[in-house]
Amino acid sequence: MLAEILNKRVLLIAGKGGVGRSTLAASLAIAGARSGRRVLLCEIGDPDGGSSPLAGLFGRDGFSEKLSELAVCLRACHLWAPYGHQLFLKDTLPGGALVAAAMRSKTLQHFLVAAPSFLEMGWFYHLLTLLRAKHDDGGPEHELIVIDMPATGHTLALTGLPQILLRLVDKGPVPAALREGQSYLNDPEQTAAWIVALPEILPVSEALDLVEGLRSTDVPLGGFVLNRLVSDPFGEDDKQKLDELFDGHAVLGAVDFYRMARGKEAEARLRKDGGLPLMIVPELPEEGGALPPAIATRLQADS
Numbered sequence: 001m002l003a004e005i006l007n008k009r010v011l012l013i014a015g016k017g018g019v020g021r022s023t024l025a026a027s028l029a030i031a032g033a034r035s036g037r038r039v040l041l042c043e044i045g046d047p048d049g050g051s052s053p054l055a056g057l058f059g060r061d062g063f064s065e066k067l068s069e070l071a072v073c074l075r076a077c078h079l080w081a082p083y084g085h086q087l088f089l090k091d092t093l094p095g096g097a098l099v100a101a102a103m104r105s106k107t108l109q110h111f112l113v114a115a116p117s118f119l120e121m122g123w124f125y126h127l128l129t130l131l132r133a134k135h136d137d138g139g140p141e142h143e144l145i146v147i148d149m150p151a152t153g154h155t156l157a158l159t160g161l162p163q164i165l166l167r168l169v170d171k172g173p174v175p176a177a178l179r180e181g182q183s184y185l186n187d188p189e190q191t192a193a194w195i196v197a198l199p200e201i202l203p204v205s206e207a208l209d210l211v212e213g214l215r216s217t218d219v220p221l222g223g224f225v226l227n228r229l230v231s232d233p234f235g236e237d238d239k240q241k242l243d244e245l246f247d248g249h250a251v252l253g254a255v256d257f258y259r260m261a262r263g264k265e266a267e268a269r270l271r272k273d274g275g276l277p278l279m280i281v282p283e284l285p286e287e288g289g290a291l292p293p294a295i296a297t298r299l300q301a302d303s
Contacts, residue, residue: 001279002303005222006032006144008192009131010184012159012219014149015196016206020227022054024196024281025148027295032144033074034296040067040130040142041076044123044150044158052078054148057289065126075142077130081122088125092173120154120161121174128181152210159185159193160217185219192222194279197270199229199263208273223277224270230283232260 005011005028013025022043029041043054043063052062058070065083067075133141149155162178162185169175185191193214197207207224214221246257270278279299286294 001277002031002299005192005194005279006035006037008222009140009143009145009190010192011144011146011222012149012155012191012193013147013196013225014152014155014193014210014214015225016203016210017151019196019198019203019207020281021196022148023057023291023295024194024225024227025146026054026057026292027281027299029074029076029144029146030071030292031296031299032146033071034300037073037143038135038141039074039144039146041070041074041146041148042079042127042130043076043148044079044154057292059289079123079126079147081119081126084122084124084126084129085118087129088121088173088177117157117161117165120158121165123158124161124181125177128177128184131181131184152206152213155210156213156217159214159219162186163217188220191220193219194222194225196225196227197266198227199259199266201262201266204266204269207270211274211276221276223279224274225279225281226263226267226270227281228283229263229267229280230256230259232264234260 011025011028013021013028015021025041025043029039032039041054043052052060055062055076058076060068063076063078065078065080067077070076127145127147130142130145131140135141150158162182166175166178195207195210195214197203211221211224243257267278267280281295282298284291284294284298
């Protein structure tokens with residue numbers, strides 16, 4: 001499954017906050033770079049919006065809109081709406097110096113991120129510029145772009161942006177850019193969205209809801225990632241005896257024992273109701289920046 005996942009141009013890693021979305025995005029980017037592909041790892045938002053969990057996994061406070069070298073074949077950047085707006089204006093209007101001066105206006109910046117769909121358009125065009133970039137060998141500058149997507153509402157606003165704006169305007173530079181972006185992001189040969197969930201009732205329900213939202217935006221769906229699944233080494237007789245032992249007692253290991261049961265239920269529900277491939281990421285002992293390389297190694301070993 002890993003080889004199939006990495007054999008894309010764009011991976012959208014989505015899911016509710018706290019499910020390990022950034023860790024999974026970093027893990028897949030590391031696995032892609034280890035395979036020899038030129039990989040770009042992106043996050044979305046405001047570089048001045050505080051610390052970045054994704055950058056923290058690589059020992060950094062944050063990423064900027066400029067490319068940062070993380071390792072061999074692995075770069076990172078922050079998709080930043082004002083930078084995307086500036087790129088779009090430079091590409092479509094004469095007078096680059098005038099555009100740059102205008103974009104320094106705080107009033108204009110606030111308008112561009114507050115007006116409906118303008119925020120998402122900035123992210124969209126920044127990503128499109130990265131997708132257009134060419135390497136010296138004639139191929140794409142980044143053969144795989146892994147995106148740590150924002151919260152669910154912003155994710156659906158971004159993936160649904162072309163549909164919304166193309167209903168309103170069908171000629172000019174904006175619809176041309178949207179259609180070019182669609183040629184990448186709505187193409188199942190090039191793009192896949194993977195939805196991350198924890199083995200708990202609520203995260204699984206939210207993952208299933210997000211899939212329905214993404215389907216409505218025509219983004220190709222790769223599948224689900226069930227993260228931090230506790231391994232279950234027990235047979236049914238053993239589990240029945242342990243359940244009787246743990247019942248009503250504060251016994252060391254009881255929490256993980258019942259997490260195993262919830263994990264099995266979550267896995268069964270995603271397989272039954274999700275209708276998509278399911279990738280399992282087990283609970284691992286590593287923490288912080290050591291966790292993404294460990295997950296990458298585990299996924300490579302299982303592939």
